[in-house]
Amino acid sequence: FGSSGISAQHSKRSPRQNKSVKMGIDIEAGGRVKSKARVTKSENPYTRLLCKLYKFLARRTDSKFNKVILKRLNMTRKSKPSLSLQKLAKLMAGKDGKIAVVVGPVTDDKRLYEVPKLS
Numbered sequence: 001f002g003s004s005g006i007s008a009q010h011s012k013r014s015p016r017q018n019k020s021v022k023m024g025i026d027i028e029a030g031g032r033v034k035s036k037a038r039v040t041k042s043e044n045p046y047t048r049l050l051c052k053l054y055k056f057l058a059r060r061t062d063s064k065f066n067k068v069i070l071k072r073l074n075m076t077r078k079s080k081p082s083l084s085l086q087k088l089a090k091l092m093a094g095k096d097g098k099i100a101v102v103v104g105p106v107t108d109d110k111r112l113y114e115v116p117k118l119s
Helices: 045-060 064-073 085-091
Strands: none
Touching: 045 064
C-alpha cells in the first residue's frame, strides 16, 4: 500500500458493498400468476394411458392436434363440452374415410332416427 498512494483505510470496502444485493420481482396489479398444468384425477387406467401418450406426443411432435387432445383429456368433467350425435353426423357429412375424434361425452339425439356411418 505504501508506494501506490492508497491508504489502507480507503482500500477496504464498506460493509454495505460486501453483502449481496437481493432483487425483488416486479409485481404489477393482479400479482404474479404461478400455475401448474392440470393432471387428470381419473382412476380409469385407459384415460391415464391416453394422457401419458398424448403428453409425450405433444412434447415430441409439432402437431397442434396432439396438444389439443392432451388439453381436452386433462379438462375437468364440468368443462368438457358434450357433443350431440346429430351435430357429429352433420360435421362428418361428406368426409368419407375420415375418423372422428371426440374427447368428451357424445349425447344421444332422439331427433336423429337413423345414425349414418361415421368412419
